Amino acid sequence: MVFEKLARDRQAGLGVYVSTQLLASYSADAIIVATPTGSTAYSFAAGGPVVSPYLDAVVFTPVAPHIAFDRTVVAAVDEPIAVRVLPTSGQVAVSLDGQLRGVLNPGDWVAAYRAPVRLRLVRLVPTQFYHRLRDRFRLADSPAADPAPPFYRPSSPVPPDLAHLRLPPVPDDAAEPGPDGPR
Template sequence: MERVLGTVAVGFHTGNQRAELMAGAVAAWLLEQGCRAFVVETRKEETCCSAPWEEVDLLLTLGGDGTMLGFARRVLELGIPILGLNVGEVGFLTELTPTDWQTCLPAILAGEYEISSRLVLACTVLRRGEVAHQGYAVNDVVIGCGSLARMIRLDVWYGGDHLGQVRADGLIVATPTGSSGYSISAGGPLVYPELDVFVLTPICPFLHAFRPMVLPLEEEIRVHVLEARSQVVLTQDGQVGVTLNPGDNVFASRAKHSLRLVRPLHSHYASKLKSKGFLRGN
């Protein structure tokens, strides 16, 4: 048994009308169950949102994976457990659906759940020796071309080990959680989400000179932007973007805080892979 959940914040992104309608209904239902509940609305581009977070036992997000990732980065340092109710499309990170949330939530509120601890990346951009950007990524840090599909040249290091140069459309530094996202679409491996490793996946590498790699967390990843024939952009979870210049260094390492995802006792990783089409069951 985990901790009984008494105060729940129900979060959604502005513009998702379905989630907005559900948020009020879910909050009202939680109050009927004897919980304290309030609704938090935030815009996708906001990096923080004001709420009485110190009282919250659970953040219930309404939307898809993007909504969960956005809120996860905002409350990461507070250690608040997060549970997703899928009102989006894929919803690989979410555990509840619009048809089963009333059935599943009572047990979770009573403490019948597990906490899945997930690695989060801390990302820093150094430009001429000064910090130009910092942030977190739950899924991945991507260094890629902007609007033009032209190759860029990157120098990749793992601690003191020079892994080599890559000429490609870009490079993905993914967490195990993010291995089922952009990384696998680019040819990277599926990695069990609770492992503590980096996943490096090049995007359309020239002559396949740089292969996908899985590396332990003992050292940090450094990516040096050597050359670019078009704009180079760094994105975190596909949501936060910053333009990079030749000569910039991007560092990725383990964040001090882990993401805490609430997992119902009936939820299993292999079953989710099958339901989302990653594995084929007999």
């Protein structure tokens, strides 16, 4: 969700609230509110972080703010985020996934919060987030980049307190014992 100034000669005055508390008032070109999936697009281009899609979070990133605090804030997904157009602001356009959805006037506000039901997506081909990230940004193109060492996976069962962790899939050759036993 992007809250963007409409007039070229006027900043958007926006108050950002996290869990019903005012965090900051921004005078900026825009503010981006994104889930981890959306954070690697426009928010990243505006200086925001790359956030793993396995993390339940909401990020908001100011775009060209006119205050000293210009950092992205990462909030827990169960902390509602509200954006209010301040009285000193001009009109603000609201876009969702690049599509204009409306115009807000001073005094209007919009809240973003976790839906009661999680969206399920079907993937026809399995994807690996960090592999795609590395490829898209050419992070391993350096001559100093060595292949990763083999991932050691113990043969004993995973302890219950670690069972929730996401482990990479076992490669086909991992079943074959190496010189020091199974990998």
